Amino acid sequence: MGSVIKASGRRLRYVAVCSVFLAITACTAMIKNHGYVPSETDLSQIVIGTDTRETVVATLGPPTSGGVLEGSDIYYVASQFRHYGGFAPQEIDRKVVVISFANGGAVSNIAQLTLQDGTVVDLARRVTDDGISDVTFLSQLFGNLGNIDASSLFGAE
Numbered sequence: 001m002g003s004v005i006k007a008s009g010r011r012l013r014y015v016a017v018c019s020v021f022l023a024i025t026a027c028t029a030m031i032k033n034h035g036y037v038p039s040e041t042d043l044s045q046i047v048i049g050t051d052t053r054e055t056v057v058a059t060l061g062p063p064t065s066g067g068v069l070e071g072s073d074i075y076y077v078a079s080q081f082r083h084y085g086g087f088a089p090q091e092i093d094r095k096v097v098v099i100s101f102a103n104g105g106a107v108s109n110i111a112q113l114t115l116q117d118g119t120v121v122d123l124a125r126r127v128t129d130d131g132i133s134d135v136t137f138l139s140q141l142f143g144n145l146g147n148i149d150a151s152s153l154f155g156a157e
Helices: 002-026 040-044 051-061 137-142 150-154
Strands: 030-034 074-083 092-100 107-114
Touching: 002 074, 002 092
Parallel strands: none
Antiparallel strands: 030 074, 074 092, 092 107
């Protein structure tokens, strides 16, 4: 009888130790990197006033994003997100390289921005009113049954 109690005590301790170990490892923060930003040595190869969009892409690789208009800026963006347990991911670092072009197509500026340079943009949610108030689906469906014009059925003018 005593050996059965000792064996169940060992199992209970084993389960408790495994549970604590799993709880600790589940709450470990994970850092995930997204995107690409060229290094300082790669950016030093770009000559302002000389290089064009094609030479920039050939030197640095394809950009993460570009402007909507033809000949507008290109962007290289990299972000680090911290995932912790069941919480929503939190952005802890962001680097943005903006390469602007002049009207002639040559590089006019290279700007480097960080997470601290960014601003939060509140998006306005606009919902269009459907104009239907207190009208059920069936009343909409059967509401036009009495409004049929015979001339529209037979093509009379």
